[in-house]
Amino acid sequence: MPVTLLSSKEASSLPVYAVETDGLDRSGAPEAAIAWARSNGFTGAAGKVLSIPGENGALAGAFFGLGKLDAANPLAAGALARHLPEGDWHFAGKPTDAELASLGLMLGSYTFTRYGKKPRNALRFALPEGVDAERVQRLADGSFLARDLINTPAGDMDPDALEAAMRTLADQHGAAMTVIAGDDLLKKNLPMIHAVGRAAEAAPRLLDMRWGRDDAPKVTLVGKGVCFDTGGLDLKSAAGMLLMKKDMGGAANVLGLASMIMASKLDIRLRVLIPAVENAVAGNAFRPGDVLTSRKGLTIEVGNTDAEGRLVLADALTLADEEEPELLIDMATLTGAARVALGPDVPPFYTDDEALADALAEASEAVSDPLWRMPLWKPYMPRLDSKIADMNNVSLDGFAGSPIAGLFLGRFVEKAKSWAHFDIYGWNPSDKPYSAIGGEAQGIRAIERVLAGRYGK
Structure with a gap:
C-alpha cells in the first residue's frame, strides 16, 4: 500500500502546510519557507505541491495548494500521494474536513499495478486527531x-x-x-x-x-x-x-x-x-x-x-x-x-x-x-x-x-x-x-x- 495511515504523528514526520490561493501568510509556515515558496512562484493553486528544503539538503516539509476555498475539493489531498517524497508526514493544521482529506490522500495513492506499472511513493501519514483510520481504510x-x-x-x-x-x-x-x-x-x-x-x-x-x-x-x-x-x-x-x-x-x-x-x-x-x-x-x-x-x-x-x-x-x-x-x-x-x-x-x-x-x-x-x-x-x-x-x-x-x-x-x-x-x-x-x-x-x-x-x- 503506497500510503500507510498512522494514528499519531512520529517525532520525525514532516509538516504539510495547506495554502489557499494567495494565502501563504496564513499558512503557519516559517517565514523562510514562505519566502522559498514565493521565490518559486507557489501561490496556493489547487493541487500544487512544493517541497520545502531544510538544512544540509534535507526536507523540512511541503506546501499544498487548496485553490480558492469556495471551490476546493475536500478530496484534493490525493495530490499529496502523487507528489510528496517518500517518508513520514502530517498535516500542519487540521483540514476543514479531516476525514475527507485523509480519504482523498488514500484514493490518490491508487495505481493499477497488475501489468507492471510501478506503485506510487511509499508514504506514512499521520491522521488528524479524531479521524477514524479504520473507516478511511x-x-x-x-x-x-x-x-x-x-x-x-x-x-x-x-x-x-x-x-x-x-x-x-x-x-x-x-x-x-x-x-x-x-x-x-x-x-x-x-x-x-x-x-x-x-x-x-x-x-x-x-x-x-x-x-x-x-x-x-x-x-x-x-x-x-x-x-x-x-x-x-x-x-x-x-x-x-x-x-x-x-x-x-x-x-x-x-x-x-x-x-x-x-x-x-x-x-x-x-x-x-x-x-x-x-x-x-x-x-x-x-x-x-x-x-x-x-x-x-x-x-x-x-x-x-x-x-x-x-x-x-x-x-x-x-x-x-x-x-x-x-x-x-x-x-x-x-x-x-x-x-x-x-x-x-x-x-x-x-x-x-x-x-x-x-x-x-x-x-x-x-x-x-x-x-x-x-x-x-x-x-x-x-x-x-x-x-x-x-x-x-x-x-x-x-x-x-x-x-x-x-x-x-x-x-x-x-x-x-x-x-x-x-x-x-x-x-x-x-x-x-x-x-x-x-x-x-x-x-x-x-x-x-x-x-x-x-x-x-
Missing part, C-alpha cells in the same frame, strides 16, 4: 476493489474471473456463495441471463453471496456483470467497444460496497446478486426481434441486443425481489444517455422512496461522492410497448434513455420495501488528484454512509 479498500476489477481487461476478467473475485471477497469475510451457471440457469428459471450470455465461451452465470445473521434487516445489492459487451448482433463500432471491459462496472461497484459493509460489520443480512455474462457474437447469439420470457413471466421483445444489461438485471432483480428485502439497490453501467445528461462524474439514481432519496442526496454531499436524482417518469412507460410481447427492451425514439431504462427495471421490482437504481459510468476519463484515468467507484461511499446511519452498531 475500509472506504479506500472498497473503492480500490471496484477500480481494480474494472481496470482489468476482459481477457482476464471474464465471468470465470469475476466469480473468482467474488469468492475471494466472500472468503475474506466469511460469506456464503453459490453459483448457477450454463444450462442450469434455464432449470432455475433465469432465462434472460442465459439468453444474453449463451454465445460466449465462458458460460453465463448468476453469482449469489450472502452474509450476516438471517434475521437481520435484508439489504440486497444487484450489479450488472457484463464482462464485455460487443453489442451482440447489433454490433458496436470499434470505438464503442474500446471501453467495454468496464461494462461490469455495476458488479465491481456492488462488490466494493459489499466490502465496505462487511468490513464495518453492519447489522444487516446482505445479499449480493451478479448476473455475470459476456454479450458475444456467435451462431447461437440472441437476435433483434427475438421474444424472451423473463423469470417474472413478462415477455420481452428484443428491440436491440446492445440493451442487454437491463435483461440480465431483470431476472436478477426478480429473484432478489422475491425475498421482499427491506432495501434493494442495483448498480449498472446502463445507458449512454445518463452520460449525455450528467456527464461521466455525476451518476443519476432513481427511486420512489422520498426518504431514501433525501438521505442519498445528503450523503452524497457529505462524503463528496456525486449523485443526482432523476425521475421515474411513469408517462414514459408506453414507449416500451411492443406489438407482440408484454414490452420491448428499448424505446424507438431515443429520448429519455436513462429514465426509460429505470422504468424497465422497475417492472421487475414489486415486493421490496424500497428500491433504488444507479446508472453509473464506472470510469474516470480525466486525471484528478484523487482518481487517475481508469475504472472508478461511484456512489458507493454515499450508499455506505446511508447504510451505516441506518444499520450501524
Whole structure:
C-alpha cells in the first residue's frame, strides 16, 4: 500500500502546510519557507505541491495548494500521494474536513499495478486527531476493489474471473456463495441471463453471496456483470467497444460496497446478486426481434441486443425481489444517455422512496461522492410497448434513455420495501488528484454512509 495511515504523528514526520490561493501568510509556515515558496512562484493553486528544503539538503516539509476555498475539493489531498517524497508526514493544521482529506490522500495513492506499472511513493501519514483510520481504510479498500476489477481487461476478467473475485471477497469475510451457471440457469428459471450470455465461451452465470445473521434487516445489492459487451448482433463500432471491459462496472461497484459493509460489520443480512455474462457474437447469439420470457413471466421483445444489461438485471432483480428485502439497490453501467445528461462524474439514481432519496442526496454531499436524482417518469412507460410481447427492451425514439431504462427495471421490482437504481459510468476519463484515468467507484461511499446511519452498531 503506497500510503500507510498512522494514528499519531512520529517525532520525525514532516509538516504539510495547506495554502489557499494567495494565502501563504496564513499558512503557519516559517517565514523562510514562505519566502522559498514565493521565490518559486507557489501561490496556493489547487493541487500544487512544493517541497520545502531544510538544512544540509534535507526536507523540512511541503506546501499544498487548496485553490480558492469556495471551490476546493475536500478530496484534493490525493495530490499529496502523487507528489510528496517518500517518508513520514502530517498535516500542519487540521483540514476543514479531516476525514475527507485523509480519504482523498488514500484514493490518490491508487495505481493499477497488475501489468507492471510501478506503485506510487511509499508514504506514512499521520491522521488528524479524531479521524477514524479504520473507516478511511475500509472506504479506500472498497473503492480500490471496484477500480481494480474494472481496470482489468476482459481477457482476464471474464465471468470465470469475476466469480473468482467474488469468492475471494466472500472468503475474506466469511460469506456464503453459490453459483448457477450454463444450462442450469434455464432449470432455475433465469432465462434472460442465459439468453444474453449463451454465445460466449465462458458460460453465463448468476453469482449469489450472502452474509450476516438471517434475521437481520435484508439489504440486497444487484450489479450488472457484463464482462464485455460487443453489442451482440447489433454490433458496436470499434470505438464503442474500446471501453467495454468496464461494462461490469455495476458488479465491481456492488462488490466494493459489499466490502465496505462487511468490513464495518453492519447489522444487516446482505445479499449480493451478479448476473455475470459476456454479450458475444456467435451462431447461437440472441437476435433483434427475438421474444424472451423473463423469470417474472413478462415477455420481452428484443428491440436491440446492445440493451442487454437491463435483461440480465431483470431476472436478477426478480429473484432478489422475491425475498421482499427491506432495501434493494442495483448498480449498472446502463445507458449512454445518463452520460449525455450528467456527464461521466455525476451518476443519476432513481427511486420512489422520498426518504431514501433525501438521505442519498445528503450523503452524497457529505462524503463528496456525486449523485443526482432523476425521475421515474411513469408517462414514459408506453414507449416500451411492443406489438407482440408484454414490452420491448428499448424505446424507438431515443429520448429519455436513462429514465426509460429505470422504468424497465422497475417492472421487475414489486415486493421490496424500497428500491433504488444507479446508472453509473464506472470510469474516470480525466486525471484528478484523487482518481487517475481508469475504472472508478461511484456512489458507493454515499450508499455506505446511508447504510451505516441506518444499520450501524
